[in-house]
Amino acid sequence: MKEVISLELKTTFANRLKVLRGFRMLTLEELSKMVDIPAQTLNRYELGQRIPKIDVVAQIASKMNINPMWLCGYSDAISEQYATLDLHLSKLGYSLLWDGDSDHSFVVHSPEGNVYILGEEELKKLQDSTEAFISYTIQDILKDCKKIK
Structure with a gap:
């Protein structure tokens, strides 16, 4: 069960991070500077190769002024x-x-x-x-x- 939840969260987070970046018309490098996370790490999140820890989700949400629950797929x-x-x-x-x-x-x-x-x-x-x-x-x-x- 844990693997299914992790895969679902990873896919949702990856898609929503891409949508957010597209909506704000930011490159990976620009987003990286805004949220203080290396562009390579953000790229891995967007590709679904890595899943962020909760403090990283909170950091991105805070700096981008968005709902962290939306970013993880728990809210619309x-x-x-x-x-x-x-x-x-x-x-x-x-x-x-x-x-x-x-x-x-x-x-x-x-x-x-x-x-x-x-x-x-x-x-x-x-x-x-x-x-x-x-x-x-x-x-x-x-x-x-x-x-x-």
Whole structure:
């Protein structure tokens, strides 16, 4: 079982690292300088010849301002900024995916099968609206609860 998980993680990490580098239009050398990891090591990750340790994943994610869970294939939200929104949407049957083929676009699949393309601005509005609605709902519910302190 461990071999299957390692192979799956290695393949996912390799693909997502390549997608990230392509999305940011970086050469291996440029990415190497940004994340302080030798280009040869990054190349081996992209080829699936090596799998990084968790601290290396965290280092790459931090320097590239992305969600480390996305990099490893455990989340569809590339940005930690949208990870909470992704969680809320998934509970409602929606999925939020980063469109790696275009600049700063996200794809939302609805439970009804509709597909929507959102830019960064629309996604930010969706996140702000969701947070405002949740905050309002919490306050509305709590006003009828007994306050103990």
